[in-house]
Amino acid sequence: MTASLPPLARSRAALGLIAGAAVGRLELQVCRQCGAVQYPPREACCRCLSSALHWKVQDGRGVLLAETILRHSQHDYFRQHLPIRLGLVRLDCGPSAVVYLHDNVLPSASRVQVTAHLDRAGLAALVAFAAEGVMRIGNAGMTRSSLLNEMVCDPKGRKVLVTSADAGVGVALVRSLLDAGAETVWAGHAGPPVAVPDGVQLVALDITDDQSVHHAAAAIGNEVDILINTAAAHSAPHDPADLSSARLEMDVSYFGLLRLAQAFGPMMRARGAGSAAKPGRGACAWVNLLSLFALSSAPGKRTFSASQAAACSLSRSLRADMQPAGVRVINVFPGVVDDVDREASLPATLTATSLARSIVRALQDGIEDVYPGEAAQDWYQRWRDDPKALERELAVVRPPTKRSAV
């Protein structure tokens, strides 16, 4: 079964909007030669005809020239979300754009701010917010638009499974999800049962064990709306001389994800597709906690980096599998997490609590690729600017051994 989705067809140039939307930014095409900002995306500059175009972050401020309320659509997906409020905005940076209007834009408004989100098809869509308002869709109740709500995966009122919820980031996540209004939180634990807050149900789940994963899936798989896999945070400290620790990293990060995907993936896909009849319900997100080292390998953490790269690659395939069902796969790429790696090679650190909050916020905001904390943001920017330069930069980092990074 395939969910009813927004239109999928885009020109290759238009796909360029997605990279920004995936991290919650509005990026538009800018001409390197004359500086013109243009939209919709083109193959050449509409002012000087140069093909030297690149994507740059824009502040999205502009004037709302006109608005309409669609009460009719030829398209199945939009029909179930009518009425739809749209605006035509003249961005201060130049072009005019058709945008969704958030509820906080008053009908008489003139100034708005536009950002890019991912729609249920995983493609970029522009949304305008009140000029001085908060630019957020999620944190439920802020919009009555079922269509905008489908751009995010707000945990409020949803049932969430957290793997490895008995330690570190997992514990913090359970708390953050409860704070965010999750209806049910299942705390997966590989070890002996632990004390959990009210409203949390323990689920025995060892992601390195086929049987354990299948039992958990059989028990709760057809109820899970959001699955958060925190396995990578619990990799064993590794010894570069010891193959078995490298094997364990692979077993947790890569095979663990593969087991979860095989056991929970089909059920979540079916419930994502099945939710089409009830907008805002059903399976909506799958989160994988990875590491920045998934993007670029650090020689000091070579086996860990490799396991993260493998998991990241698998996660992107999972994303492609889940997309037709409207289930968003979110990858989280933290740098070093304080509680886990106190003497890390990187100066800026992130606590487990703030990492958990970043993950919940990403769900609420519909972010697909999350780089939580200053260090991760810095590395992400360097990676996007020039992956080759980052490869060399990481090569000179010499972290102490017997440390694990997240």
Place this chain on the structure above:
Amino acid sequence: MSRAQRYDDVVVTAPVTVPYVRHSSDGAHWFVARALEGILQQSHLVKDDLDGLCLSSFTLAPDTAVGLTQHLGLSLRWLDNIPMGGASGVVALRRALRAVQSGDASIVACVAADTNQIDTFRDTLGNFSRFSQDAVYPYGAGGPNASFAFLTAHYMRTYGARREDFGKLCVAQRTNALRIPHSLFNKPLTLQEYMEARPIAEPLHLFDCVMPCAGAEAFLVMRKGRAVDLGLRFAEVLATMERHNAFPDDPIQTRGGWALDRDELFAQAGVRHDDIDLLQTYDDYPVISLIQIEDLGFCAKGEGPGFVRDHAFTVDGDFPLNTCGGQLSMGQAGAAGGYLGLTEAVRQITGAPLGAAAVPNARVALVSGFGMINYDRGLCCGAAILAGGGT
């Protein structure tokens, strides 16, 4: 800029309308054939007399005008394909006039035809243009409804137009359509019904939007001498213009290319606004009729609402507009919507109106075309001033 060469003794004749139907299981090819058949009947020509064809259609795929030559057994020495939607009629006329004038062709059939099968309209919307695909369709706004809703909302806010003003045009056009035997809309429309219609894309309501349908429009272009020999009624073309992507820096469309070219258009035609006996605007939504009335110089920019309040637009009114009912009351048969005003104008000024829809003493007509909402605005504008030549 030097003035364009006049069209001398090349004329337009044999206007044909293939009656519109809401849906059809026939292809666009069928409608082209019916249009050509109508042309040949009216002109007493045979198929082999045609040596040029100018075609517009959205629903001929995978064929183009080329495939049609073999499909319909036409051997031609001149062939053109005009994908300009609502500007197709005027632009086809311009191309055909020059082809005949230069001797590249002697008799050109200009045809716009489209079918409307159950899913045709939706398919056309989804594949209309790259910018629509990338930046409009993903917002639920299949088709030009949302774009015209923006233009209408902005026009109302900026120039004080009210829904009643648009309603007056729609009601007048329906009154015109009721005089025509094959109109798809055969019930009167009152202003109250217009005002109470269900919203489609606010501020647009049901009667602001054209109804997609199937049908065809066509005419012939040939030398005046040939038309006289054949005993045909014909119209002379005094002047024409076309303009594409005018005013690209306007943040939202409030004007079209007519505003750039209307002075030259009237100068070349040698007529004044008072000489125009009837106006055919492109009218897929009423706001664009007001914009054309302004940009063609019948009133100043922003005075459209007042102009509407001060005039009567039925065939017996003081400003006959869209005298066959326009698309709003005839239906929009795809690209044929871009020909409708032209065939109707030729009928009116050659004394051969449909049914009882005659504009008294009509001699000079202005026909305006507007087409292709590529993204947030219509890109193609055209206009022609025609005069009845006699029989």
